[in-house]
Structures are given as structure tokens and as C-alpha cells.
Amino acid sequence: MSAGTENKMIKTIVFQLLDKEYAIEVDVVQSIEKLLLMTITRIPGVPSYVKGVINLRGMVTPIVDLRTRFDLPVTEYDDNTRIIIVNLENFDAGLIVDDANDVIDIPADALESQPEVVGSVESDFVAGVAKIDKRLLVMLNLDHVLKPIRNGQSDDN
Numbered sequence: 001m002s003a004g005t006e007n008k009m010i011k012t013i014v015f016q017l018l019d020k021e022y023a024i025e026v027d028v029v030q031s032i033e034k035l036l037l038m039t040i041t042r043i044p045g046v047p048s049y050v051k052g053v054i055n056l057r058g059m060v061t062p063i064v065d066l067r068t069r070f071d072l073p074v075t076e077y078d079d080n081t082r083i084i085i086v087n088l089e090n091f092d093a094g095l096i097v098d099d100a101n102d103v104i105d106i107p108a109d110a111l112e113s114q115p116e117v118v119g120s121v122e123s124d125f126v127a128g129v130a131k132i133d134k135r136l137l138v139m140l141n142l143d144h145v146l147k148p149i150r151n152g153q154s155d156d157n
Helices: 140-152
Strands: 009-017 020-025 029-034 048-056 059-065 081-089 092-095 099-107 126-132 135-140
Touching: 009 081, 009 135, 020 059, 020 099, 048 092, 048 140, 059 135, 059 140, 081 140, 099 126
Parallel strands: 020 135, 059 092
Antiparallel strands: 009 020, 009 099, 029 081, 048 059, 081 092, 126 135
8 A cells, every 4th residue: 555545535425225235426416316206208219227307406417327327126216315516527417325324425435346246236336345343335326326417328138
């Protein structure tokens, strides 16, 4: 470990899907919205994981259901369901998650490359895994998660 990474911290938003905790860097997060307060307009012909678009403060934003995107069992949305609005290189998208738990700092040296099997989430979607105390956080690679809708493609099977 070099002295440059020794004390580096990565600030993340931790959210939940099924019974697993995931994290994304806070730098890409614009806001966290309560799903039940939003009206999602369905768009025909889009992949099943794209639930539609919302008008959020004048911006039309595509909404991706991460459970569907990761082929996890689908459940009804409830009062804890959130939309995390992210911005990747001037592309906004909303991510539907079960709950957004908290913001934590992850020491850079606690982040490990992905193991061969990480739950049921496709390995291309995983940037790494962090062990924090007894918690196991899966860091998402949002570039891969959102790549098809950013490029106007569908990898829906």
C-alpha cells in the first residue's frame, strides 16, 4: 500500500436491494427521492428494467429499477422505496432501490476487487467489495449498469 492511498476515503451512499447492501460514490448522486411521491410515465419499447421517465424539477429523467436490472425478485414498492438520482458525465438517471440507508466513508484500502461470485448480481455491474466492520458493501459500476440506456441500446433478454 502506498502512502497516497493509506488515508484516502471514498464517500458513498449505501442502499439496499433484497437483503444486500450496495454502495455508489456520493459524487454522482444528485438527490434521493421518495418513490411513492413520484409519477413515472411508462415509455413503450424500452427494456423492462426502465420503468419510464419522471419530470424532476424540469428535467426528464429515465428511471431504472435495479431489482429488475439485476434479475432479482421483484416486490411491491413501499414507503421505504427510493429513487437515487445520479449524474454520469451529463447523463441523469434515477435508480429505484429498496431503501437508501446512509452515507459512509469507505477507506480506499478496504475496497477489494470483485470476487468471482457476488450474490446474483452480474459481475460486470460490480466495481468491488468493501468489508466495513461486519458489513459487506457491493460497490456498483454505474457505467456498466447504465450503459445500454446511455447509448440508446437494449440488452434486455
